[in-house]
Amino acid sequence: MQKVTLEIDGLKVSVEEGKSVLDAAKKAGVPIPTLCYHDELEPFGACRFCMVEIIRGNRKRLVASCVYPAEDGLVVRTNTDRVKEIRRMIIELLLPLAPAGPLRELARRYGVKRSRFESEDMQPTHCTLCGMCVRYCSEVVKYDAVSFVGRGVSKAVALTPEAQDQCVFCRKCYTICEAGRFPMLAEEYSV
Ligand code: FES
Known part of the structure; x- marks a missing residue:
């Protein structure tokens, strides 16, 4: 090569x-x-x-x-300054959604004390929409039990209802979700 x-x-x-x-x-x-x-x-x-x-x-x-x-x-x-500015902006955008997990440490590292995008209507979903759980289930487990639903600000990850039986035994994506959303999601669905 x-x-x-x-x-x-x-x-x-x-x-x-x-x-x-x-x-x-x-x-x-x-x-x-x-x-x-x-x-x-x-x-x-x-x-x-x-x-x-x-x-x-x-x-x-x-x-x-x-x-x-x-x-x-x-x-x-x-x-560079441009690179750091973009990373700070991304942190600010995501922080209200996923204030714990890896973003907290990244915010500290990039000097982001609070997000301009915080609002009272915005509830943390603990999801950065990284899509790792969706792709892991599809590419590695080959089951497609997790998918994106909704669009724009309503976009989220969800379990496919008919796949829940399989999820009880698998749970491999638990370890992949650094933002903490996936374990919560699985709990909501009782898998
Ligand atoms: S776009 Fe490269 S790590 Fe997410």
């Missing part, structure tokens, strides 16, 4: 063609925070928390590192 060499935060790293910038950063030992990425799942590109800045000549662009392919000669910056 052909290799490509890129530079991430000043470190040169070579990876096989087809690997993502996130894969290359892991190999280089450069941490990039993620919310919807999991080693066992196909990259999803949903949360945008893994955004990095790529530089080619005079042009700079923001890309989601988990789905952007590593390319020869690419220069990547993982912690």
Whole structure:
């Protein structure tokens, strides 16, 4: 397999063609925070928390590192002011929905004390809509017992009613849900 060499935060790293910038950063030992990425799942590109800045000549662009392919000669910056600003915005958007779990630590790390999007009507769902439980059930367990329902601000994850018998024995996605939504959801459905 052909290799490509890129530079991430000043470190040169070579990876096989087809690997993502996130894969290359892991190999280089450069941490990039993620919310919807999991080693066992196909990259999803949903949360945008893994955004990095790529530089080619005079042009700079923001890309989601988990789905952007590593390319020869690419220069990547993982912690610029623009990148940090985007991560702070994502934290603010999600914090009212999932105030515990990984977001609390990320908020502390990025200096987000409170969210501008908090409102009295907004109840925490403990879900960041990362979709890991949906994809894990579909891609790994191959059961499709969890799915997205609703749209926009009403979007949520739900169990497929006819799949609950299977869920009683499986429960593999419990460990995957860092925001704490899935165990609560399973309790609501008594599985
Ligand atoms: S981890 Fe890349 S978009 Fe979520």
